[in-house]
Amino acid sequence: MKSLLAxxxxxxxxxxxxxxxxxxxxxxxxxxxxxxDGAYLALYVTDPSGAYAGSLWMxxxxxxxxxxxxxxxxxxxxxxxxxxxxxxxxxxxxRTLEITLDLADALFDAGYTLHIDAAVEDMRDSxxxxxxxxxxxxxxxxxxxxxxxxxxxYDM
Amino acid sequence: xxxxxxxxxxxxxLTATLGFAAWSMTRGPADAGSRPVAALSEDGTPxxxxxxxxxxxxxxxxxxxxxxxxxxxxxxxxxxxxxxxxxEGGCRGGARNxxxxxxxxxxxxxxxxxxxxxxxxxx
Numbered sequence: 001m002k003s004l005l006a007x008x009x010x011x012x013x014x015x016x017x018x019x020x021x022x023x024x025x026x027x028x029x030x031x032x033x034x035x036x037d038g039a040y041l042a043l044y045v046t047d048p049s050g051a052y053a054g055s056l057w058m059x060x061x062x063x064x065x066x067x068x069x070x071x072x073x074x075x076x077x078x079x080x081x082x083x084x085x086x087x088x089x090x091x092x093x094x095r096t097l098e099i100t101l102d103l104a105d106a107l108f109d110a111g112y113t114l115h116i117d118a119a120v121e122d123m124r125d126s127x128x129x130x131x132x133x134x135x136x137x138x139x140x141x142x143x144x145x146x147x148x149x150x151x152x153x154y155d156m
Numbered sequence: 157x158x159x160x161x162x163x164x165x166x167x168x169x170l171t172a173t174l175g176f177a178a179w180s181m182t183r184g185p186a187d188a189g190s191r192p193v194a195a196l197s198e199d200g201t202p203x204x205x206x207x208x209x210x211x212x213x214x215x216x217x218x219x220x221x222x223x224x225x226x227x228x229x230x231x232x233x234x235x236x237x238x239x240x241x242x243x244e245g246g247c248r249g250g251a252r253n254x255x256x257x258x259x260x261x262x263x264x265x266x267x268x269x270x271x272x273x274x275x276x277x278x279x
Contacts, residue, residue: 022270045267054266055263063254066251079251080254081263085256086262087255088256088276095278097277097278100274100275100276103268
């Protein structure tokens with residue numbers, strides 16, 4: 001009985017920090033009515049030194065277009081393994097993409113920045129369309145993109 | 157010993173039965189190889205002519221495009237393995253398309269927790 005209790009206590013102790021170390025975060029990206037085809041979007045994070053830390057989402061399935069997501073492509077070399085399991089369809093003009101991800105707490109208030117690169121067929125590429133520091137205070141505050149993104153916000 | 161023997165006999169019989177069934181499934185009708193593809197229908201309906209459809213975009217529309225993604229086709233099929241001559245249309249550097257969300261776990265890049273999988277919707 002004692003060993004069972006000890007095992008339960010141990011598993012609880014091991015599980016709780018894991019649950020607390022991540023939280024669901026909703027990333028909401030609304031595109032402007034730019035009058036073109038669906039946009040490819042790369043959402044990724046850089047660390048406090050500005051180095052690529054990893055990708056959060058890729059909107060657009062065809063890897064042959066990823067070269068137009070300039071900064072993301074430069075950072076990753078177009079490595080599609082970076083976006084395995086986090087890739088969805090491209091997003092039409094005027095539409096809103098809402099993604100809920102289980103993100104590590106360590107990303108917030110630690111100097112990390114979320115970036116969005118955007119590209120649309122027959123239109124200009126837009127690297128670093130959005131760059132927003134990940135802070136708890138900044139949650140829920142919409143920011144405007146440079147060309148295609150009408151607004152972006154993260155909520156947690 | 158008897159129990160072992162009985163088990164061996166039973167497993168052999170099961171294997172033989174399954175094996176025979178599988179082998180039978182892989183064999184087509186004896187004369188299937190000699191018939192044209194379009195005439196393989198077994199229900200007696202007249203065979204329809206075989207129509208070959210090319211998915212290559214042979215139109216010249218793309219030639220007039222200016223700027224972004226010039227020369228790429230518009231279709232949504234997964235044409236990563238197309239064999240056309242223009243290198244622009246193929247997969248960049250031979251890269252495959254990524255696994256869509258839901259078919260694989262997110263990458264272990266330290267950004268994600270181990271909890272719920274990504275949820276996405278477009279409004």
